[in-house]
Amino acid sequence: MHMARIPVEQRRRDLVEAAFQVMAREGVAQTTTRAICAEAGVHQSVFHYTFSSKKELLEELVQITIGTMVDAAIDARRVTTDVGESFRNGIRSAWDKAKAHPERQLVGYELTTYVLREPDLAALAEWQYAQYYAQTERSIQTMEEVADVEWLVPRSVIARMLTSAIDGLVLGWLADRDTAAAEASLERFAEYFTTLAKPRGR
CATH class of the missing domain: 1.10.357.10 (Tetracycline Repressor, domain 2)
Known part of the structure; x- marks a missing residue:
């Protein structure tokens, strides 16, 4: 059974929301892509697929x-x-x-x-x-x-x-x-x- 593929735009929204949550807790300078992905519950490779940087x-x-x-x-x-x-x-x-x-x-x-x-x-x-x-x-x-x-x-x-x-x-x-x-x-x-x-x- 294959899981439904999540559209890129939805991924972007999810990662942006996760970034806001991490930044609110940790501060902007301390926020890493690893922490954002952990907050969003996705593998770090998803970030690099969704955002160029x-x-x-x-x-x-x-x-x-x-x-x-x-x-x-x-x-x-x-x-x-x-x-x-x-x-x-x-x-x-x-x-x-x-x-x-x-x-x-x-x-x-x-x-x-x-x-x-x-x-x-x-x-x-x-x-x-x-x-x-x-x-x-x-x-x-x-x-x-x-x-x-x-x-x-x-x-x-x-x-x-x-x-x-x-x-x-x-x-x-x-x-x-x-x-x-x-x-x-x-x-x-x-x-x-x-x-x-x-x-x-x-």
Whole structure:
């Protein structure tokens, strides 16, 4: 009796999930392909059949991390004619995602610092944040159009400020787990970013 052959894409998903689990326990730098395969319950040869290298796996992990953050970013579904409400909705969505999966957030930060120290991977970190900034700027443009406002500073500047504010707050929360203080800060962020908008043409 032959066992059903598992599609390569399913293998990739299984190994990526195993990598997240190992990295959450051991840290990115200490994670080996052997440990990943043990976590996934497969022979090490399966890894080399599925991924050309550990670098390819890291690239996929970074892409998934970005996808998770982008999914939680301000988007058209959360944008209203009230700019303050739109900022609160988006910031809260990103925060809720981070708070629900702190171990994934920590892996995400570790991945960024790890690839920055690897010359052949460093471009991944630049690409990662370029995606964050671009998605946030698109969301801010949607807010501008829906609420019929204009900004006191360029959208690109607001996008970088907002991304950095949330990024830094989540990292700080991972360090002290002071949820009340973090959530109070999130509300102040929303209030501040709202002041950067004014009715169009005024």
